[in-house]
Amino acid sequence: MSGLKITVVGGGIGGAAAALALTRAGCDVHVCEQVASKTEVGAGIQVSPNATRLLHRYGLADALRARAVKPRHIEVRRWDDGRILSREELGDVAEEAFGAPYYHFHRADLLSILSDALPTGRAHSGRRCVDVVQTKDGARTIFDDGSTIDSDVVVGADGIHSVVRKILFGDERPRFSGNVAYRGLAPADRLAHLRLRHNATNWMGPGGHFVHYFVSGGRFVNFVAVSEQAKWERESWNDRGEIEDAKKCFAGWHPQIHEILGAVDETFKWALFDRVPLSRWGVGRVTLLGDACHPMLPYMAQGAAQSIEDGATLAACLAGIGPSGVIEALTKYEELRRPRTAAIQLAARGNAVTFHLPDGAEQEKRDIEMSARTGLSPRRAAIFGFDAERLQIMPQS
Template structure:
C-alpha cells in the first residue's frame, strides 16, 4: 500500500466502485455518504462489458451473476404496429467478443453487491459534505456536522447535484432535456402471457420511446417510458407518477406497451437532465467522478458504466505515486477520461432526437439504417471493448 489517503464523497454506484478500485491500487480510501443507509430507487440499470470486466477484476463475478439478468440482445420495434426495426446480439456473442458479459440489474441489487465488497469500516453514512478546499499538503472535506477530513485526494462522486462540484466551480444548473420518464417494476407473473424474451426492447415513436427489460434475476420487468414534456422539470427520482397519465401519452401505441404499463402497482416520474461537458474536472487535489462531472441521458445505457470506468482510471493514475504527484496524476486522469465521456454524453443526447422522430422521411431513413443491424453490432465496439485500466502511456502531462 502506498499510503495515499483518498476521501470519496458519495456512496452510490460510482463512489463505491471507485473505492474498490482504489483499494486494489493500495490507497487508504474511505467513502462518506450523506444518508445513513444508502439505497437505490427501484429502477433498472444496464451494465455493458466495459464496466463488468472491471467489476470482475474486483472479484465480483459470482455476486453479479447471482443478481443479474443476462439479456440475449436488443430489439427495436415500431411504436404502433410492433414491427421489428432492428436487432443486435448480446448474450454469448457479446461475452465472447469482449471477454465480459452484458447484464441487467435492479439498481439496489448492484449497489448492494458493491457495498458488500467494501470493508464496512471504510463506508461512513450520515455524513453530508458541504465544502472542499486545498490545504498546504492535501485536500479537505467539510461535513454538515462540523467534522473535517484531511487527505491526499478528495473525489466528488456525489451525483448531478454535487456539493464538491459546486465548491470547485460554483453553482450551475444542469440542462433539462425536455424529456420526462415514467418508470416502474412489474412482477413477471403479471406479464407471463406475453411470453417476453430476456432482452432489451426499445419501442420508438413520435415524441417518445418505451424501453423494457427484466431485472432481479428475472423476477421483475423494468420499464422506462420517456415522453416529451417541456413544462415539468422537477429533478426528483421519487415523485409519484400517474399510470393513467402515462397511458395517455402512449395513446395509439402497441397494446403490449399498455399491457406493461398496466401491470405495475405504481409508477414514478422524473425529468431527465444532462450537462454540457465541463472544461475541467479538478482543482488541485480535488476531482470529480461520474454524474458529478458528466451526467448523461440514459439513451446509450452508459451512465453507470462510465462512472465505473472513471474509478478504474483514477485508481490507475494514483497507483504507486507520492503525495507530491497527486495534482499531476489528476491532470492525467482528466486527459484520459474527458474526451470519452464527452463523446458519450453527446451521443446519448443525439439519441433523444433520433428515438423520437415523427413518421416521415427522417424516420424512414433511421429505420432503414436499423434494418441493416444484425448479429453483433460493430458500432458498439468502441464502447464495449474499452478497458479503462489500460493506459498505454500513463505518464503525467
C-alpha cells in the same frame, strides 16, 4: 502500493466502484454518503462489458451473476405494430467477443454488491459534505456536523447535483432535456402470458420511446417510458407518478406496452437532465467522477458504466504515486477520461432526437438503416471493447 489517503464523497454506484478500484490500487479509502441509508426505487440498470470486466477484476463475478439477468439481444421495435427494426446480439456472443457479459440489474442489487465488497469500516452514512478546502499537503472535507477528514485526494462522486462540483466551479443548473420518464417494476409473473424474452427492448415512436427488460434475476420487468414535455416545474427531479398519466402519454402505442404499464403497482416520474461536457473536472487535489462531471441522458445505457470506468482509470493513475505526484496524476486522469465521456454524452443527447422521430421521411430513413445493420453496431462495439485499465498510464514517481 501508494498508501494515498482518499475521501470519496458519494456512496452511489460510481463512488462505491471507485472505492473498490482505489483500494485495489493500495489506497486508504473512505466513502462518505450523505443519506443515512442508501435506497433505490423502481429502477433498472444496464451494465455493459466495458464495466463488467472491471467489476470481475474486483472479485465480484459470482455476486453479479447471482443477481443479474443476461439479455440475449438489444432489439428495437416500431411503436405501433411492433415490427422489429433491428436486433443486435448480446448474451454469450457478446461475452465471447468482449471477454465480459452484458447484464441487467435492479440498481439496489448492484449497489448492494459494490457496497458489501468494501472493506469493513470504510463506508460512512449520514455524512453530508458542506465544503472542501485545499490545504498545504492535501484537502480537507468538512461535513455538516462540523467533523472533518484530511486526505491526499478528494473525489466528488456525489451525482448530478454535486456539492463538490459546486464548491469547485460555482452553481450551475443542469440542462432539462425536455424529456420526462415514467419508470417502474412489474412482477414478471403478471406478464407471463406475454412470453417476453430476456432482451433489452426499445420501442421507438413519435415524441417518445419505451424500454423494458428483466431485472432481479428475472423476477421483475423494469420499464422506462420516456415522453417529451416542455418544462419541469417541480423542485424534485424524482416524483411519484400516476400510471394513468403514463398510459395517456402512450395512447395508440402497441398493446404490449399497455400490458406492462397495467401490471405495475406504482410508477415514478423522472425528469431527465444532462450538462454540456465540462472543460475541466478538478482543482488541485480535488476531482470529480461520474454524474458529478459528466451526467448523460440514459439513451446510450452508459451512465453507470462510465462512472465505473472513471474509478478504474483514476485508480490506475494513482497507483504507486506518492503525495507529491497527486496533482499530475489527477491531470492525467482527466486527460484520459474527458474525451470519451464527452463523446458518449453527446451521442446520448443525439439519441433523444433519433429515438423520437415523427413518422415520415426521416423516420423511414432511420428504420431502413437500422434494418440493414447486421451484428453489433460499430459504435456499441467500440464502447464495449474499451478497457479503462489498459491505457498508457503516466510513469510512476
